[in-house]
Amino acid sequence: MNPPSLDLVLPCYNPQPGWAQRVIQSYAVVAAALRREPGLILVNDGSSFGVTADDLRALNEAIPRFQYLENERNRGKGFTLRAGVMLASADYIVYTDIDFPYTEESLLGVHAALKGGAQVAAGVKDEAYYQGVPALRRLISRVLRLMIRSLLRLEISDTQCGLKGFDRAGRSAFLATSIDRYLFDLEFLFLAYRQFGLKVQAVPVQLKPGISFSRMRPQILVQEGANFLRIWLRSWRGTSAEPNALVPPAGTPPERTPPERKPTDSR
Numbered sequence: 001m002n003p004p005s006l007d008l009v010l011p012c013y014n015p016q017p018g019w020a021q022r023v024i025q026s027y028a029v030v031a032a033a034l035r036r037e038p039g040l041i042l043v044n045d046g047s048s049f050g051v052t053a054d055d056l057r058a059l060n061e062a063i064p065r066f067q068y069l070e071n072e073r074n075r076g077k078g079f080t081l082r083a084g085v086m087l088a089s090a091d092y093i094v095y096t097d098i099d100f101p102y103t104e105e106s107l108l109g110v111h112a113a114l115k116g117g118a119q120v121a122a123g124v125k126d127e128a129y130y131q132g133v134p135a136l137r138r139l140i141s142r143v144l145r146l147m148i149r150s151l152l153r154l155e156i157s158d159t160q161c162g163l164k165g166f167d168r169a170g171r172s173a174f175l176a177t178s179i180d181r182y183l184f185d186l187e188f189l190f191l192a193y194r195q196f197g198l199k200v201q202a203v204p205v206q207l208k209p210g211i212s213f214s215r216m217r218p219q220i221l222v223q224e225g226a227n228f229l230r231i232w233l234r235s236w237r238g239t240s241a242e243p244n245a246l247v248p249p250a251g252t253p254p255e256r257t258p259p260e261r262k263p264t265d266s267r
Helices: 019-034 053-062 077-087 104-115 127-131 135-152 168-175 184-194 218-237
Strands: 006-012 039-044 066-070 092-095 120-125 164-166 200-205
Touching: 006 019, 006 077, 019 039, 019 053, 019 104, 039 077, 053 066, 066 077, 077 092, 077 168, 077 184, 092 104, 092 168, 104 120, 104 164, 104 200, 120 184, 135 184, 135 218, 164 168, 164 184, 168 184, 184 200, 184 218
Parallel strands: 006 039, 006 092, 039 066, 120 200
Antiparallel strands: 092 164, 120 164
């Protein structure tokens, strides 16, 4: 019997120079540790710069199961990851950011948790993470975690770590989310616990040194405050998914406002 397959899903928006080579390096470390080559799905969220034909050619040559999607305009990380996850067909799916900010060992730990029986494996950050985070972002993270513990009462309060994995049941929960930006992670774990009743396991992860953080704009805070309110209200009136959150079978191409797919000479 073949071991369970794995797809990696990466969102991409205006990446920094050299990003493609960093992806290739991190992929090689993961593939060597697994002794097999996982699939890699890259979804470009309407970048205005940073993604070139040379980058895509290098990825296609280095990664045997490489697939590329492109949103016509910026839609947000949640929307972008749903597009990638809809394309994924592996037994296990792991998503992280384009710069692989967490160590490859952390990603392998998420994969190991799934192999061990978890249906959702959620990375959780240690206190060392917050030492390198800008003060405002650190404050926002701590306030959000307090609200999650006190209002939503989830077992995992660190919902916003950008490294998570899931099996096919977890895939259905992920595709039932509807938030397009920051709080899609929270919505996913909320649904995994409350609606789908999945086995969710926290996995300690480590941030790589020298990772930079983007600034969070005030309008994003307002928007995500409204999204938190939506989730909280759902916790009171029930946890049914949003009406447009349709979950196709694994491997079915996206149908809900699908991004444009660019040719990649995929093998």
